[in-house]
Structures are given as C-alpha cells and as structure tokens.
Amino acid sequence: MRIRKELFADERDDALRLVGQPVRRQDIEGHVTGRSTFFDDHPVAGLLHLRCVRSSEHHARIRAIDTSAAERTPGVRRILRYADLPKKAHNILTIFNFGIDDEPALADGKVRYRGEPIVAVLAESRRAADEAVAKVRVDYEPLPAVFDVEEALKPGAPLVNEYIGRNWFRYWGDYDCQQIRFGDVEAALRSADLVVEGRYQMSPIEHAPLETNGCIVVPAEDGRFTVYTCTQGLFFSLDNTAAQLKIESNRLHFIGGTVGGGFGGKVDTVVEPLAVLAAMLTGRPVRYVFSRAEEMQVSSPRGAERIYIRDGVMRDGRIVAREITHYHDAGAYSRLSTYGTIKSAAHHPGPYWIPNVRVDSWCVFTNRTPSSAMRGFGVTGGDFALESHMDAVARAIGMDPMELRIKNAYRDGDMKAHRKLTQGAALIECVQVAAELAGWPLSEDARRDSSRVGGGGERARIPPTPIARTRAPAATGTGARAELPRSGTGFAAGEPRRAMTPPPSRTGGTGSPSTRPEPEPRRGEPIRNEPERREPPPEPPRPASGGHGAIRFSSVFGSRRR
Amino acid sequence: MTKAVRLELNGSPVAAVAEGGENLLALLRERLGDTSPKAGCLQGTCGACTVLLDGEPVLACLTLAELADGRRVTTVRGLQDGPRLHPLQEAFMDGFAAQCGFCTPGMLIAAKALLDREPNPTREQVIEAIAGNVCRCTGYTPIVEAILDAARRLAGRRG
Ligand code: FES
Ligand code: FES
Numbered sequence: 001m002r003i004r005k006e007l008f009a010d011e012r013d014d015a016l017r018l019v020g021q022p023v024r025r026q027d028i029e030g031h032v033t034g035r036s037t038f039f040d041d042h043p044v045a046g047l048l049h050l051r052c053v054r055s056s057e058h059h060a061r062i063r064a065i066d067t068s069a070a071e072r073t074p075g076v077r078r079i080l081r082y083a084d085l086p087k088k089a090h091n092i093l094t095i096f097n098f099g100i101d102d103e104p105a106l107a108d109g110k111v112r113y114r115g116e117p118i119v120a121v122l123a124e125s126r127r128a129a130d131e132a133v134a135k136v137r138v139d140y141e142p143l144p145a146v147f148d149v150e151e152a153l154k155p156g157a158p159l160v161n162e163y164i165g166r167n168w169f170r171y172w173g174d175y176d177c178q179q180i181r182f183g184d185v186e187a188a189l190r191s192a193d194l195v196v197e198g199r200y201q202m203s204p205i206e207h208a209p210l211e212t213n214g215c216i217v218v219p220a221e222d223g224r225f226t227v228y229t230c231t232q233g234l235f236f237s238l239d240n241t242a243a244q245l246k247i248e249s250n251r252l253h254f255i256g257g258t259v260g261g262g263f264g265g266k267v268d269t270v271v272e273p274l275a276v277l278a279a280m281l282t283g284r285p286v287r288y289v290f291s292r293a294e295e296m297q298v299s300s301p302r303g304a305e306r307i308y309i310r311d312g313v314m315r316d317g318r319i320v321a322r323e324i325t326h327y328h329d330a331g332a333y334s335r336l337s338t339y340g341t342i343k344s345a346a347h348h349p350g351p352y353w354i355p356n357v358r359v360d361s362w363c364v365f366t367n368r369t370p371s372s373a374m375r376g377f378g379v380t381g382g383d384f385a386l387e388s389h390m391d392a393v394a395r396a397i398g399m400d401p402m403e404l405r406i407k408n409a410y411r412d413g414d415m416k417a418h419r420k421l422t423q424g425a426a427l428i429e430c431v432q433v434a435a436e437l438a439g440w441p442l443s444e445d446a447r448r449d450s451s452r453v454g455g456g457g458e459r460a461r462i463p464p465t466p467i468a469r470t471r472a473p474a475a476t477g478t479g480a481r482a483e484l485p486r487s488g489t490g491f492a493a494g495e496p497r498r499a500m501t502p503p504p505s506r507t508g509g510t511g512s513p514s515t516r517p518e519p520e521p522r523r524g525e526p527i528r529n530e531p532e533r534r535e536p537p538p539e540p541p542r543p544a545s546g547g548h549g550a551i552r553f554s555s556v557f558g559s560r561r562r
Numbered sequence: 563m564t565k566a567v568r569l570e571l572n573g574s575p576v577a578a579v580a581e582g583g584e585n586l587l588a589l590l591r592e593r594l595g596d597t598s599p600k601a602g603c604l605q606g607t608c609g610a611c612t613v614l615l616d617g618e619p620v621l622a623c624l625t626l627a628e629l630a631d632g633r634r635v636t637t638v639r640g641l642q643d644g645p646r647l648h649p650l651q652e653a654f655m656d657g658f659a660a661q662c663g664f665c666t667p668g669m670l671i672a673a674k675a676l677l678d679r680e681p682n683p684t685r686e687q688v689i690e691a692i693a694g695n696v697c698r699c700t701g702y703t704p705i706v707e708a709i710l711d712a713a714r715r716l717a718g719r720r721g
Pocket of ligand 2: 210260261659660661662663664665666696697698699700
C-alpha cells in the first residue's frame with residue numbers, strides 16, 4: 001500500500017502515527033488461539049432450543065395451524081404463536097421515529113415471503129425441536145405473489161404488506177419515492193447531442209457470514225435477561241428487542257461484540273426478540289440459532305436493485321442531463337430498505353457535476369425475502385449502474401472513459417444536485433493515479449487537471465428547477481386489502497411516525513433529525529393517477545438532511561482527507 | 563443410547579458420555595468445553611469445525627463422537643507450546659490472516675495438517691489444503707501467505 005501524500009499536501013498535517021502502519025487487530029490473539037468467545041461459546045446449562053416453522057409459500061393466507069402432533073413430541077415445552085407477541089408488528093427504524101411498524105415476529109394470519117416464521121417450537125434439544133417443527137401442519141390458501149419491482153407498482157398488483165397499505169414506501173408523508181430535482185432535465189435532454197440510456201440490475205446477495213445469526217438468552221434472578229448475541233449493533237438490537245417486547249431496556253443485558261462475520265447481515269435483530277420472549281414465558285434459558293439453510297434462505301440479503309439511467313450528452317463529452325429511476329426491492333418488509341433508498345438518492349448522480357439532474361428512488365415491496373443492510377446498500381448498486389453507464393457513454397461518443405470521468409468530475413465549489421457545495425473533491429486525482437498505475441495513457445490536459453480548478457462560479461448556481469413530482473402509477477391490491485385479517489387482532493397497522501432521518505447503528509453516518517413536521521400518511525387514500533404535475537418551484541424536495549451518510553458516500557467516490 | 567468416550571484432547575486424557583448419534587463437534591464443544599472448533603454449517607461444507615483425529619484433519623460435525631474413542635484429538639487450543647504460540651498462529655497474527663476469526667481455528671488446523679505432512683509446501687499445496695475451509699472475510703490471500711510464512715518460520719526454528 002502506498003499513500004499519495006504529495007496530493008493536497010498543503011492542506012493537511014501529515015504527522016500520521018497509525019494510518020499507513022500495520023496495526024494488529026486487538027482481538028486477533030483470541031482468534032488464533034481459539035479463545036475468542038462468540039455468542040455460542042458461552043456454556044449455559046438447561047437450554048431450551050427454539051426452532052421456527054417457516055412458510056413454504058411465497059404469499060398465502062393461513063387458514064389453520066395444527067400443532068397438536070408437535071406438542072405431543074417428547075421434549076417439547078411450548079409453542080410460541082402470534083398471539084404471544086406483546087407487540088404485533090415492528091420495524092427496527094421506528095425506534096428512531098422513522099418508518100412504519102410493518103412486520104410481525106410470527107405470522108399474523110398471512111405469510112408474505114417464503115421462509116417467514118409462523119410459529120416457534122421450544123424443546124429440550126435441538127433434535128426434538130426439529131422433529132416437532134416437522135410435525136406442524138399449516139393449511140395455506142395461496143395468494144398471487146409478485147417478485148418484480150416494476151410488476152409490484154402496476155395497477156392491480158397483489159398487495160404485499162397491509163401495514164404499509166401499498167407496494168411502495170411513501171416518504172415524508174407525501175412522496176411516493178425519494179426525489180431529487182435540479183435544473184430542467186427534460187429541456188436539457190431535448191437539446192443534447194445524444195441521449196444514452198441504460199438499465200442495470202443487481203442481484204440479491206446473501207452476506208453468508210460463517211457464523212449464522214443467533215443468540216442465547218439467560219433469565220437472571222432479578223428479572224433481567226442476559227443476551228449473548230452476534231448482533232452488529234449491540235445497543236441498537238437491545239433497544240429494538242425492548243421495544244418489541246414492550247419492556248424497559250434496563251431489563252436487558254446484551255453481551256456481544258465478537259461477531260462471526262456481519263457485513264450488514266446482523267443488524268436486523270430477528271433472533272433476539274423471539275428468544276427473549278421465549279425465556280420470559282418459560283423462565284428457562286433459550287438458544288435460537290439459524291441453521292445454515294435458514295441463514296441462506298431467510299436472513300435478509302442485499303436487495304435486488306434495478307436502475308435506469310438516461311443521460312443527455314454533448315459530443316465534446318459533457319453530460320448535461322442525467323435522469324435516474326432507482327428501484328429497491330425491499331422484499332416483503334421494510335427492515336432497513338427504506339433507509340437504503342434514501343442513501344441511493346443521496347448518492348446520485350455520482351461524483352460528477354451535471355447541471356440537470358432528476359432522480360426517483362423507490363422502495364418497493366415484493367414477495368421476496370426482506371432485504372436490508374449490506375455493505376453500502378443503495379450506494380454500491382448505484383455505483384455499479386453509474387460507472388457502467390459512464391463507460392457506455394464513453395463508447396457512445398467515442399471518448400476515452402478515463403477522460404470522460406475527468407471531464408465531468410465534480411470540482412471544489414460546484415453545486416451538487418442536493419444543494420450542497422462540493423468541498424474536498426479528489427475524483428480527478430483518483431482517476432489520474434489509477435490511470436498511472438494501470439499504464440493507461442491520459443492526455444496532457446487530463447494529467448494536469450485538478451479538483452481545485454474549474455469549479456464554482458456558474459457551476460455554483462442552483463438552476464431554475466421545475467418541480468414535477470412523481471406519483472405511483474396506481475393503487476394496488478384493493479381486493480386483498482378488504483379481506484384481511486382473519487386473526488381477529490387486526491392489522492393494527494404500526495402507527496406511522498413522524499419522518500426523521502434515521503441513523504441506524506453501524507450503517508449510517510451523521511444523521512440529524514429533519515425539523516419539518518410531516519403529515520401522517522393516510523392509509524387507504526386513493527392514489528392520484530396524474531402523470532406529472534408541474535408545480536411552482538418552491539422548496540424542492542429535500543432528500544436526506546445535510547450531512548447524512550456523507551462520510552460513507554464521499555469515501556466511495558473520492559474526496560480528500562482534510 | 564449413550565456411550566462413554568475416552569480420548570486424548572490436546573495431550574490430556576478426557577472422557578465424556580455421548581448420546582447415540584452425537585457428533586464429535588458437540589462432544590468437544592458441549593461436553594468437553596473446548597469451543598474452539600466452530601459450527602458454521604453442521605453439514606460438512608464450511609470447514610470451521612476441522613480438528614485433527616490422530617493427526618488427520620476431519621470435519622467434527624460429520625464425525626460420530628464415538629469414533630474418537632481411544633484416539634488423539636487436536637484442536638487449535640492444542641497448537642501452542644505453553645505460552646509460546648505456534649508459528650502458524652504468529653504468522654496469522656502478523657499477516658492479517660484473520661478478521662472475524664470464525665474460520666480461523668479450522669483454517670489453522672487444516673494448515674497444521676499440511677505442514678506436518680509437508681513442511682515446505684508450494685502455494686498450490688497450500689491452496690489445496692484449505693480448499694475445504696470457507697473464509698468470508700479475508701479473501702484467502704492473506705491466509706495463503708501466512709501459511710507459507712509459517713512454513714518459513716518453522717524451518718527457521720528447526721534451524
Ligand atoms: S460445521 Fe462442520 S463443515 Fe461446517
Ligand atoms: S476471518 Fe471471518 S470467516 Fe475467515
């Protein structure tokens with residue numbers, strides 16, 4: 001590794017003590033001696049083992065659940081059901097007053113993805129629990145399922161999640177998607193020399209940590225519960241478990257920090273609430289660990305993102321307009337996808353100065369496994385699309401792809417589409433160094449260019465911006481909505497909260513609450529089916545608040561340390 | 563059906579009662595208190611449970627506990643010589659060959675089996691030796707380098 005200290009040397013104090021030096025991990029001696037204590041390495045006597053009966057259907061109403069044979073299985077102590085849940089639906093961001101409680105910890109009369117937990121068996125041994133799980137009979141009434149984000153937005157698509165009430169998440173009270181408007185994209189596309197379009201598709205990616213998700217819960221005599229867990233966000237999971245069980249957080253003592261691989265796949269807090277509930281109801285220590293098959297099938301992966309890009313390009317290489325539609329496949333429940341969608345909108349249009357930008361970022365519900373955090377979710381998919389598209393643009397106009405990036409790179413003083421002035425840009429220097437290392441010839445101009453020149457002035461302006469708000473194509477699944485639920489408890493849809501900027505632990509940056517009060521989202525309200533309204537351009541929609549996620553994003557696309 | 567199993571674990575004689583059908587991994591972790599072999603899949607695909615049985619690497623999750631009766635079992639806890647770490651352990655520490663650490667015990671045992679058999683392995687032999695051990699964090703290169711480094715350190719110790 002080499003650090004290019006000669007770049008921007010005048011802006012920094014370079015008396016670095018640790019950066020650039022090899023430093024041992026503090027936990028590595030435990031790792032190589034086999035003494036690091038992972039959650040499952042705590043010896044606990046008298047454990048009950050928790051295993052879930054999971055949906056074999058992608059989307060179905062549950063007519064009946066027969067647990068009688070399972071209950072008679074030797075070693076079975078209890079079966080947990082929806083009726084046992086203190087809080088009927090939850091989302092891990094509502095503890096920050098963001099989003100909607102939209103997911104029951106055990107099926108509420110309907111299953112919305114294959115592998116959804118329906119009931120949980122507690123038994124004296126893992127084997128007895130597995131045997132009992134196999135004996136539970138679930139009578140399903142299959143429902144039409146939807147697996148594609150664009151299909152899910154079409155009129156008449158099956159309604160996936162009744163708590164949300166539509167197949168997309170509505171932001172800030174009244175926005176069907178996260179929207180960025182900067183300049184007049186349509187006019188710029190019309191006057192461009194050519195328009196380059198692309199469609200990019202991400203696959204869901206499973207984190208596949210070597211240690212599967214799990215926890216061990218031990219009731220203590222003082223009414224508290226010790227929870228050994230592999231969560232990536234110890235206090236985030238503690239707070240979410242307390243909220244879901246409606247208990248004071250001081251009744252929970254979470255012990256962890258030794259995570260056998262996370263990558264974003266251990267923040268959703270899917271095991272702890274059920275295991276603590278089981279310990280509360282039985283008074284026994286409880287172990288709930290995903291099998292490898294469960295880890296692969298039901299732990300939330302990176303979502304399938306689909307990104308459309310339309311660029312207006314001039315023959316000399318200037319990109320004068322960029323229009324992006326970014327669909328996030330949240331799967332059946334929000335988890336952290338509502339936030340990932342915000343991140344993608346905050347990331348577009350990439351590290352380039354483009355005078356006319358329009359972004360629609362959608363969080364869409366389908367009957368796929370709920371997706372959630374994974375390593376720059378929202379951003380990685382966006383970058384894959386943006387940078388693939390830059391190459392496509394370069395090919396279309398016959399320009400060198402490195403030169404194209406330098407030509408369009410943002411520079412100090414440029415106004416970004418998010419109404420922030422660019423500071424500390426370093427994309428040009430990154431491209432120069434990459435070209436040098438790759439032996440890629442650059443023109444003299446490109447080699448001499450600098451992020452410190454050429455920005456600002458005209459480029460610091462916020463252009464006149466017609467605000468055309470995007471609306472969802474149509475209302476969905478009205479039929480499905482009317483009939484639910486059978487369970488009697490009702491989809492007391494999680495109380496929608498005020499919109500705030502969520503800072504989820506370990507995945508976010510420096511979020512600060514938005515101060516704009518939001519109207520309560522009205523459920524069941526007819527979706528306006530107007531194509532686009534031209535409104536007077538008052539305050540353009542604000543994506544995320546100022547510094548939100550900026551640390552993570554800017555490191556991805558080249559900014560310099562100051 | 564239970565069965566008494568006596569074995570030598572990292573040089574010490576131990577005994578435990580195994581349930582019929584119980585695997586060696588459960589015997590080690592739950593009955594003998596050696597939690598260094600890990601359960602990553604319980605189906606023979608990840609290698610995190612690798613231990614030495616009479617010097618040969620086996621997947622403890624697929625080995626019946628009673629098969630260990632009367633035999634020698636070595637886990638990563640048996641690698642070090644008193645306070646002195648094994649060159650493999652030192653090389654892993656110096657070479658950033660562990661991140662989350664969950665694969666590390668199995669990885670070290672697979673590497674130990676290789677170096678016992680072939681003190682001066684080629685890169686290809688190293689790759690072959692850890693082919694059954696999944697690591698999700700490191701990308702393998704630092705692990706391969708560390709094993710080659712350990713071979714050099716061992717040669718140095720032999721001197
Ligand atoms: S736990 Fe034995 S191979 Fe994965
Ligand atoms: S270090 Fe995490 S799996 Fe190898």
